[in-house]
Amino acid sequence: MFNQPVVIEVKNLGVRLEGTPVLTDVNLTVQAGDFLGIIGPNGGGKTTFLKVLAGLIRPDHGQVTVLGHSPFHSRGGVGYVPQYANFDRSFPVSVGEVVLTGRLAHRRGRRFSSEDRKIAVQALEKVEMQGLRNRHIAELSGGEQQRVLLARALAGTPEVLLLDEPTASVDSRFVASFYELLRELNREMTLILVSHDISAVSRYVKTVACLNHTLYYEHSREISSTIIEKAYQCPVDLIAHGVPHRVLPPHNGVVGT
Amino acid sequence: MSSVLAYDFMRNAFLAGFLVSLACGVVGTYVVVKRLVFISGGISHTAYGGIGLGYYLGISPMLGATFFTTLSALGMGLVSHRGRQREDTVIGIMWAVGMAVGIIFVALSPGYTADLMSYLFGSILTVPGNDLWLMAGLDLVIILVVVLFFEDFKAVAFDEEFARVMGVATERINLLLLFLVALTVVVLIRAVGIILVIALLSIPAAIAGQFTRNLGQMMGWSTLLGIIFTSTGLYLSYLYNLPSGATIILVAAAGYLLSLLYARWQRSARLPVNRLAAREDCEATVVKK
Numbered sequence: 385m386f387n388q389p390v391v392i393e394v395k396n397l398g399v400r401l402e403g404t405p406v407l408t409d410v411n412l413t414v415q416a417g418d419f420l421g422i423i424g425p426n427g428g429g430k431t432t433f434l435k436v437l438a439g440l441i442r443p444d445h446g447q448v449t450v451l452g453h454s455p456f457h458s459r460g461g462v463g464y465v466p467q468y469a470n471f472d473r474s475f476p477v478s479v480g481e482v483v484l485t486g487r488l489a490h491r492r493g494r495r496f497s498s499e500d501r502k503i504a505v506q507a508l509e510k511v512e513m514q515g516l517r518n519r520h521i522a523e524l525s526g527g528e529q530q531r532v533l534l535a536r537a538l539a540g541t542p543e544v545l546l547l548d549e550p551t552a553s554v555d556s557r558f559v560a561s562f563y564e565l566l567r568e569l570n571r572e573m574t575l576i577l578v579s580h581d582i583s584a585v586s587r588y589v590k591t592v593a594c595l596n597h598t599l600y601y602e603h604s605r606e607i608s609s610t611i612i613e614k615a616y617q618c619p620v621d622l623i624a625h626g627v628p629h630r631v632l633p634p635h636n637g638v639v640g641t
Numbered sequence: 642m643s644s645v646l647a648y649d650f651m652r653n654a655f656l657a658g659f660l661v662s663l664a665c666g667v668v669g670t671y672v673v674v675k676r677l678v679f680i681s682g683g684i685s686h687t688a689y690g691g692i693g694l695g696y697y698l699g700i701s702p703m704l705g706a707t708f709f710t711t712l713s714a715l716g717m718g719l720v721s722h723r724g725r726q727r728e729d730t731v732i733g734i735m736w737a738v739g740m741a742v743g744i745i746f747v748a749l750s751p752g753y754t755a756d757l758m759s760y761l762f763g764s765i766l767t768v769p770g771n772d773l774w775l776m777a778g779l780d781l782v783i784i785l786v787v788v789l790f791f792e793d794f795k796a797v798a799f800d801e802e803f804a805r806v807m808g809v810a811t812e813r814i815n816l817l818l819l820f821l822v823a824l825t826v827v828v829l830i831r832a833v834g835i836i837l838v839i840a841l842l843s844i845p846a847a848i849a850g851q852f853t854r855n856l857g858q859m860m861g862w863s864t865l866l867g868i869i870f871t872s873t874g875l876y877l878s879y880l881y882n883l884p885s886g887a888t889i890i891l892v893a894a895a896g897y898l899l900s901l902l903y904a905r906w907q908r909s910a911r912l913p914v915n916r917l918a919a920r921e922d923c924e925a926t927v928v929k930k
Contacts, residue, residue, distance in 0.1 A: 438806045464806045471800045475674055476855050485796045488807035494789055520854050540807065 388415040391451055391544050391574050392437065394599075398445030399432055406432045410446070410599045416543070419567070419575045421589035423582050428596035430578040431467060434548050437576065438464045451543060460489035463542030463573075465533050467549045473522040479532050480517040483508055486539030507539040508532075511565065526553035530562070538569070545569065547577045551584065563588040650766055654875055654885070657768045660776040661832045661841065662867025667787055668825040669846035669867075670860045671818055675798040678843050680717050680819070683732040685826040685838040687713035687739025692760050692835075693746030702760065703775060706830060710823035713739060718819040722812050763834030763886030765875060772831055779824045786821060794818060795856055832871065833886040844893040845870065848900040870896060 392414035399407040406429045414420055424430050435441040436448055439455035439462070448454065451461040463486070486507065487500040508514045511531040516524065524532065530553055537545060547566070551559045566575060567588055578595075579585045586592060593601035646652055672681050691709030695702030713735055721728045747757060759767065768776075787794065796804040797814045805811050822842075829838045849862035874889030 440802060440805060460808065462806065464803065466802065472674070474850070475799050476850060476853055476859050477795070477799055478855060481795070481855065482799070485792075485799070485803065485807065488792070488796055488804065488809055491792070495792060536803070 388417050390414070391416045391418075392576070393449040394437075394446070395448075396446035397433075397436065397443050397448060399429070399436060399441060400444050401432065401441075406597070407436075408598050410595075412593070412599055412601060414544075414574060414576065416574050417570070419570045419588070419590040420577070420593060421585035421591070422576065422578045422593045422595050422599075423580065423585055424595035426580060430580075430595050431548055433595060433599075434464075434546050434576070434578050437544075438462060438546055460540060461543045463537030463540050463545040465530075465537045465545070465547045465550055468553055471521075475521070477521060478517070479513065479519050479521060479524070480504065480508070482521060482532055483517075483535045483539050486536040489540055503541065504535075504539045507535040510538055510569075511535045525555070527555045527558045527562075530554050534565075542573055544574045544576065547575065549579050549581075550577065551579070551581070559584060651875075651879070653768055653770070653773060654765045655872060656773060657765050657776065657832050658871030658875060658889075659868055660773065660780050661765075661829055662845070662864050662871055663780050664776075664783055664825040664828040665841050665845055665867045666849075666862075666864025667783055667860045668821050669842045669863055670849070670856060671794060671798060672822060672842050673846040673850055674856070674859075675818070677819070677822065678839060679729060680721065680732055681822050681826070681842055682839045683717055683736040683739075684710050684714050684819070684823055685829075685835050685842075686736045688826055688830060688835050689743030689760070690739040690741075690746070691743070692757070692830075693743035693750070696750040696757075697746040703772060703827060703830070706760075707824070707827045709739060710826045711820060714819035714823040715816060718812075718816040722815055759834070760830055761834050761836055762884060763830070763832050763837060763889075765832040765871070765885045765889070766878075768831045776828045776831065779828050783821050783824055783828075786817065790814065790817065791856075833889055837886050837890050840890045840893060841867065841870075844890075844897050848897055851900060851904045866893075866896065 390413055392412065394410055394412040397407055397410040398405065410433065422430055422433070432441060436443055437450055437455055439450075442456075455462070484496055484501065484504045487496055487504060491497065491500055505514065505517070508517055511534050513528065513531050513535060516528065516532075521529065521532070530550060534547075534550065550566075551562055554562055563584065566577070569575065570590075575589075577585065577589065591601075593599055646655070672678055688706040688710045691705035691707065692702040693705070694709070695705030698705070717732055717735060720726060720731045756764075758764075793804075793809055793814045796807070796809055797811050797818075801811050801815075804814075825842065826835075826838055829841055833841050845863035845866040846859065848866055849859045853859040853862055870893040871889050874892040875885055877883065877892065878885040878888040
């Protein structure tokens with residue numbers, strides 16, 4: 385996978401929100417086909433970073449290139465699944481209509497074509513929600529809503545899919561099937577997923593990075609303990625949990641023996 | 642009712658009610674779902690500044706009102722979008738300043754300004770023919786813009802952040818929507834007056850929103866409700882010799898109260914058992930996969 389073209393390049397990125405530095409000196413290169421999991425403590429800037437990649441926040445320093453353009457000009461190639469549904473549940477709109485808004489960047493003119501509608505239906509089929517197409521969004525469970533948001537992003541046939549804590553509102557019974565779905569999608573597109581749930585992330589992603597104001601990244605599935613220590617400033621917790629597919633390499637020292 | 646329609650001014654009044662309801666139904670739907678009620682109140686009150694200006698310059702007060710509402714819609718839209726100040730504070734200030742400007746202009750205007758009250762509280766019974774044409778023209782503009790930008794408005798109202806990721810110029814769409822509010826306020830001033838505009842903009846859409854599942858339906862039902870409220874209010878005001886604008890608003894408010902009671906009764910009568918069962922079926926199939 386190291387011969388794949390670069391889809392995302394971030395150089396010396398710095399972001400301040402209301403005067404407070406949230407991200408400093410972030411560097412990252414993502415190749416096509418990657419499934420990158422970004423973990424890190426709450427308030428570490430994960431959501432902000434994803435929003436920079438989505439073109440929602442303008443960086444104060446550095447350079448960000450997504451699919452060869454600035455994030456503000458790469459519309460249509462990027463899919464975005466927000467952290468939680470930040471919409472009004474009483475809004476009069478059906479599941480099908482929500483998914484159709486994923487075609488906004490691709491429509492010709494100001495209306496949607498029958499082609500757009502067809503692609504939106506296919507996106508719903510991909511997340512196995514086609515049966516709920518005519519439902520009102522308020523009638524969906526948290527997990528179903530998350531699938532609809534995923535379908536909305538997929539309707540834009542993205543090359544890069546950005547996901548912000550996608551399983552936060554998903555019933556724990558369905559988390560595994562949600563990640564399986566993501567792994568399936570990874571065959572067609574590059575995925576970048578942000579989460580504080582290290583064990584879930586490490587099981588499904590191809591590479592892991594750690595974000596706490598700055599990004600610690602070594603292009604691999606394992607994270608060295610020094611990086612975790614730098615990012616979390618609290619390594620003990622992570623090792624003691626005994627995650628099934630560990631992010632951390634076996635220790636050389638005398639920990640826990 | 643037929644005896645009522647024998648009078649020319651009554652026919653005009655019912656026609657005005659229809660034109661008002663159309664603007665309210667369409668734009669009021671956005672005002673309600675996008676929570677623009679307060680900003681709309683601000684825009685409508687600044688219209689008084691324009692009416693005062695119209696009097697002072699000796700031009701049509703409606704023209705002055707259009708100018709002022711458009712300007713204030715733009716101003717409030719930029720403030721709420723750029724967001725450096727607290728939005729509601731700035732809206733409140735512009736609201737008062739618009740009224741103050743109007744009062745000053747009226748005081749400076751020479752001559753007779755007796756029908757000023759009709760702009761504040763409406764006088765649907767005395768809408769002149771050329772104002773009906775103005776209202777019809779503005780209705781047409783509103784409907785054309787909504788038809789053209791329907792998907793953009795829906796996307797921005799539902800999830801502005803996602804619309805932005807999809808490359809929609811959300812700030813321009815928001816300003817366009819507030820411009821429609823400004824035009825609607827002008828359409829409404831003649832019928833219910835500046836002070837009561839907000840009720841007719843919000844009540845029909847708020848009722849329709851409880852019983853409809855998409856924006857198009859909501860617009861249709863709000864328009865129909867608007868027609869019912871304005872006609873009933875008009876008829877009652879004729880029957881009992883009451884001020885028309887206030888009667889229309891009270892009829893609408895009574896309708897809103899009834900709708901709340903009905904929605905409550907409907908919820909308790911029909912427990913959402915079926916919906917839950919259907920949902921579990923669906924999740925079960927997902928698990929099997």
